[in-house]
Amino acid sequence: MPTTVNAFGAHEARHPLAPVTIERRDVGPHDVRLDILYCGICHSDMNFVDGSFGPLPVSPLVPGHEIVGRVTETGSAVTRYQVGDLVGIGCMVNSCRTCDICRAGQEQYCLNGHTLVFASPDPAEPGAHTQGGYSEAIVAPEDFVVRVPETLDPAAAAPLLCAGITVYAPLKRFGAGPSTKVAVVGLGGLGHLGVKMAKAMGADVTVLSQSQRKRDAATQLGADHYAVTGDGTAFTELANTFDLILNTVSAPISLPDYLGLLRLHGTLVSVGVTTQPMPVDVMTLCQNGRSYVGSLFGGIAETQEMLDFAAEHQVTADIELIGAQDINTAYERINASDVRYRFVIDGSTFAGEPA
Template identity: 90%
Template sequence: MPTTVNAFGAHEAGRPLAPVTIERRDVGPHDVKIDILFCGICHSDMNFVDGSFGPLPVSPLVPGHEIVGRITETGSDVTRHQVGDLVGIGCMVNSCRTCDNCRAGQEQYCLDGHTLVFGSPDPAEPGAHTQGGYSEAIVAPEDFVVRVPETLDPAAAAPLLCAGITVYAPLKRFGAGPGKRVAVVGLGGLGHLGVKMAKAMGADVTVLSQTERKRDAAMALGADHYAVTGDGSAFTEPANTFDIILNTVSAPIKPADYLGMLRLHGTMISVGVTTQPMPLDVFPLLQNGRSYAGSLFGGIAETQEMLDFAAEHKVTADIELIGAEDINTAYERINASDVRYRFVIDGSTFTELTA
């Protein structure tokens, strides 16, 4: 029989979230059931809830895609995990598995469209939509569940399931490492992990921020350099300097300003999500043979690789732990840039909710 669980969700776009109850499906042969210990809050959650991505796909909609928990039940044919394992779920819980991209281990780019952990039609339950991690428990296919190393703080590891893999994947793809100069634009939830991951890979790291306000914080995270972009000087002084510029901000910027900072064959990568257009001038790309790229989190095998890398190099997010009743306040504080650097919800507090 399906299980009813407490959760926190949105009934209408643009309105505060509220306690709800949702049903989790029976555990199928290839599924695992997970008691959720922690779930991070990502800016993309807020984009769904505030209507930036359009009307809610289902009501109520339970967000949350940075999930860490322990397996409490496994299906009869499960081989990858067992009861008691500490595991994680990120942005997706299924894909077609047969297209070229899926077979290449890049399920996030599934040509038939991956299944988001919340808000997507659920292939396991025709007519239903997936619901996310702001809840007590979740059921998901074993192939889209990753192992979380026990040496990691599980609360601080939760944001790695989205923010961590979102910065790790392009840094790895474009060769961040010893002898490479990496600039990270922005020092929020994504940016602070971009600094940590790039440093762990051995790169020389510069933080690019609009004001002096975050200089001390950037250096404390391990950045080698800090440059202020608000007065424009950063766009000329380090011209032709960086191999990689990782843009993590979720607001429009002027790419041409940053492209001039790339050295020969350097690449600027956007990972922050903005719903507003960013016009791109082609001419700065032609100079120095520069490239402009985008990247969308990572595949399942790559996410596991990232978690193992994080455990080896002791990389986790800097977090503020909150209860479920504080989610709406956390949204307000994120919009006010009042968090260092990621809110994480204590999963045990969902049991106290009354819908």
């Protein structure tokens, strides 16, 4: 029989989240069930709840896609996990698994569409939608569950399941390493992990920020350099400097200015999500053979690789741990840029929430 669990969800877009109960399906042969220990809060959660991505597909909608928990039940055909394992679930819980892209291990770009951990039609339950990690427990296919190294702080590791892989994937793809100069635009939830990951890969790292306000924080995170972009002088002084620029901000930027910072065959990657257009100057791209690309999170094997890399180099997020009752306040503080650098919900605080 399906299991009822406590959760926090939105009944309508642009309204506060509230305690709810939802049903988790039975564990199938290839599924694992886990009790959720921690779930990070990502700006994308807020985009769903505030209506930026359109009307809610289901009511209530339970967000959350940076999940760390312990396995409590496994299906009869599960081979990778056993009860007690520390595991994680990120942005997606299914894909077609048969298209060329899925077979290449890039399920996030599935030609038939991946299944988000929340807000997607659930292929395991026709007519139902997936519900996320702001809850006590979750059931998912073992192929979309990853092992969280026990040497990582599980609360601080939760944001790695989205923010961590989102910055790791393009840094790896575009060759961040000892011989490269990497710039990170923005120093929030994504940006601070971009700095940590790039430094762990051996790159020379510069933080690009609009003011001097985060200079000390950037140094503490390991950045080699810091440049202020607000007055525009950095775009002249640092022209033709970087091999790779990681744009982590969730708002429009002046692409011609940032593209001009790239050296020969350099790449500007946008991983921050904005629904507003950003015009591209094609001539700036042509000069120096520059590239401008976007990047989603990462495939399942790549996410596991990232977690193992994080454990090897002890890379985790800087977090503020909160209870479920503080989620709406956390949303308000994120909108006010009042967090360093990621909120993580203590999963034990969902227990006992009223229905």
